[in-house]
Amino acid sequence: MIDIYLDNLFGFFDKGGFVLYIVFGIALFLWTLLIERYIYISFEYKKYKNSLINELKEASFSKKFKEEIKKYLIEDSNIKLKSGLSFIKTLIIVCPLVGLLGTVTGMIEVFDVMAINGTSNVKSMANGVSMATIPTMAGMVVALSGILFEKKLELSIKYHTDKLYLEISKVL
Amino acid sequence: MIKIILASALLVTSLFSLDLNNLLNNVKQTSNKELQEEKQRLEEFLNNKQKQQELLIQTKKELKEENETTKQLKKQIEKLEEELSQKESELTVKIGDLGEMFGSVRQTSADFLTNYQRTFTASQFPQKEEIFTKFSNSKKLPTIEELTSFWHTMLDEIIQSGNISKYEANVISNNGEKKLQEVTRIGLFSAFSNGEFLKYSTDINSLIELSIQPSSTFKSEAKEFEQSTNEIKSILIDPTKGTLFEMLGNNPTLLDRVHQGGIVGYIIIFLGVLGLIFAIYKIISLNLIYSKIKKQQKDISNYDESNSLGKIASVFYKNINDSISNLEIKIGEEILKETNNIKKGQSFVKLLAAVTPLLGLLGTVTGMIATFQAITLFGTGDPKLMAGGISTALITTVLGLITAIPLLFAYTYISSKSENIVSILEEQSIGMLAKTLKQND
Numbered sequence: 001m002i003d004i005y006l007d008n009l010f011g012f013f014d015k016g017g018f019v020l021y022i023v024f025g026i027a028l029f030l031w032t033l034l035i036e037r038y039i040y041i042s043f044e045y046k047k048y049k050n051s052l053i054n055e056l057k058e059a060s061f062s063k064k065f066k067e068e069i070k071k072y073l074i075e076d077s078n079i080k081l082k083s084g085l086s087f088i089k090t091l092i093i094v095c096p097l098v099g100l101l102g103t104v105t106g107m108i109e110v111f112d113v114m115a116i117n118g119t120s121n122v123k124s125m126a127n128g129v130s131m132a133t134i135p136t137m138a139g140m141v142v143a144l145s146g147i148l149f150e151k152k153l154e155l156s157i158k159y160h161t162d163k164l165y166l167e168i169s170k171v172l
Numbered sequence: 173m174i175k176i177i178l179a180s181a182l183l184v185t186s187l188f189s190l191d192l193n194n195l196l197n198n199v200k201q202t203s204n205k206e207l208q209e210e211k212q213r214l215e216e217f218l219n220n221k222q223k224q225q226e227l228l229i230q231t232k233k234e235l236k237e238e239n240e241t242t243k244q245l246k247k248q249i250e251k252l253e254e255e256l257s258q259k260e261s262e263l264t265v266k267i268g269d270l271g272e273m274f275g276s277v278r279q280t281s282a283d284f285l286t287n288y289q290r291t292f293t294a295s296q297f298p299q300k301e302e303i304f305t306k307f308s309n310s311k312k313l314p315t316i317e318e319l320t321s322f323w324h325t326m327l328d329e330i331i332q333s334g335n336i337s338k339y340e341a342n343v344i345s346n347n348g349e350k351k352l353q354e355v356t357r358i359g360l361f362s363a364f365s366n367g368e369f370l371k372y373s374t375d376i377n378s379l380i381e382l383s384i385q386p387s388s389t390f391k392s393e394a395k396e397f398e399q400s401t402n403e404i405k406s407i408l409i410d411p412t413k414g415t416l417f418e419m420l421g422n423n424p425t426l427l428d429r430v431h432q433g434g435i436v437g438y439i440i441i442f443l444g445v446l447g448l449i450f451a452i453y454k455i456i457s458l459n460l461i462y463s464k465i466k467k468q469q470k471d472i473s474n475y476d477e478s479n480s481l482g483k484i485a486s487v488f489y490k491n492i493n494d495s496i497s498n499l500e501i502k503i504g505e506e507i508l509k510e511t512n513n514i515k516k517g518q519s520f521v522k523l524l525a526a527v528t529p530l531l532g533l534l535g536t537v538t539g540m541i542a543t544f545q546a547i548t549l550f551g552t553g554d555p556k557l558m559a560g561g562i563s564t565a566l567i568t569t570v571l572g573l574i575t576a577i578p579l580l581f582a583y584t585y586i587s588s589k590s591e592n593i594v595s596i597l598e599e600q601s602i603g604m605l606a607k608t609l610k611q612n613d
Binding site: 061 | 419422423424429496529556559562563566567569570573574576577580581584585587588591592595599602603606
C-alpha cells in the first residue's frame, strides 16, 4: 500500500522536474521554521518570560528610567519572538517565483521538443508541459499554506508582546 | 547499161529455176526421212507403253507408302509436341520458384548490407561488406556454396550484434588524426575507446569520436568498463544506435542558452552579479558591526567608541545627569547618524531584486515581438523559425527569476540584520543602558 503511494510520489517528482525539488526544499525549510517558531512560543518563551519577571521582582531601578527599561525589555522579547519571521515571509514570497521559474523552464523544454520534432507530436511535448504546470501549482500551494500560518504566528506574537507589557507593568 | 541489167536479171532467174528444182528434190528426200523416223518413234513409243504403265503403278504404290509414313510421323510430332509443352510448363513452374528465391536472396542481401553498413560491426569485420555487395549486385544465380556462406555470414552478424567485443580498429579523433586503437563495442549500440564514445561513419567507413561527448561520469564509466574483465558494470549505451548521441550535439549548452537571452539577458546578468557582489559586501559589513555591538552589549559600562553602541554609551554616560528628555534628544541625534550608516545601500539591493524580474518581462515581450515578426513574414508553418524569439523570451524570464530569487533572500537578510541593529540602538539604547547603570550601583 505504502509502495503505491511512494511510487505515485516519485512519479510526481519526475514529472515536475528539478524545479519541483527546489519548491519541495523551500517548503520543507518553511515548515521547519514555522514549527520551530510555534514550539518556541509555546515552550521556550514561557520559561524566558517567567525568569524575566522573577528577575525584575528582585531588581530595583531608578524611577527616572522606568519607562525606558520597560520599553527595552518588551522590545528585546519581541526581537526574540520575531527572529526568523522575516525569513519565513521571504520564503513565502519566493515560492511562487520558483514556481514561475518552473513554468518557464518547462516551456523551454516544450519548445526544444518542438524545434526537434515539430508540432505534430503532442505527446512528446506533454513532458515539458507537466514540468511547467506542476511546480507552479506546488509553489502556489506551499505559499498559500505558509501565508495562513505565518499570519496566525504574527497575531500570536502581537498578543504575547501585549501580554508581556501588562505583566511587566504589574511588577515594575 | 539496161542491157547489162536485163542480161544479169535473166541470168539470175535462170539460176533460180535451177535451184528450186534442186530444193524440191531435197525436201522430198527429207520428208521421206522424217516420216520414216516418225514411224520408227511411234513404233518405239508403242513398245514402251506397256513399260510406262508398269512404272506408273509402281510410283503410285510408292506414293501411298510415303503418305502413310508421313501420317505416322505427324502423329509422332504431335505426341512429342504435347510432351514438350508439358515439360515446358513443368519447367516454368520449377523455375518460377527458384527465381523468386534468388530475388529474395538479392533483396535480403541488399537490406542486410544497408543495415550492416550503418553499424559498429562494420568496423570490426570490413570483409563482410564484400560478400553482401556481391550478392546484392549479382545477376547470376548463386551456387549452393555461396548461398551457404551468405547464410553463415548473416548468422555471424546476428551473433556479433549481441556480443561485447574488443578489437583493434582505426579511429579518427576530434583533431583529425587517424590512429589504430583498441575499441570496445557493445552489440550494435555503442562503441568507445579510451573512454571516448565513438560513432561509425558510412561515408568514410571509419570510427569517429563524437564531437560532443556525454557527461564525464559516463565517460569514466566507459573507461572502467574497458579495463574490466568479467565484471558487471554499468555503462551508457544508445539504444537508437547513435541517433541520440548525435542529438546530444544539437542540445544547447548552458552557455548557448545564456547567449539566447540576447542584450536583455546580458543586462540582467550584469545587474545580478553587481547586486550579488554588493549584497555580499553588505552582509559582511553588517555582520562585523553586529558582532562588535554584541560584544559591547555584554560589557556596556566599559564602552569603546569604535562601534555604534559604544558611541551611544559614551553620549549616555557623559550626559547622565541631564533630564530624561534632554538625554533622549542627544542620544537620538547620535543614533540617527549611525542608522544612516547602517541602512546605506540597503535599498539598492531591493531595487535590483525588483528590477531583474521586470527586465525578464521586458525580454519576454521583445522576444515575443521577434516571434510575431517571424510569423508575419513566414507564417506559422515552421515552428523552428519562431524558436529564436521564443527562446529569448523564455531565457530572459528565467534569468530574471534566477537573479531575483537570491537577491530577494540577500535583501531579507540585510534588512532584518540592519533592523535588528537599529532596534538595538534606537529603541533599546536608553533602557538597556539604564538597566546596566542600576545594576552596577
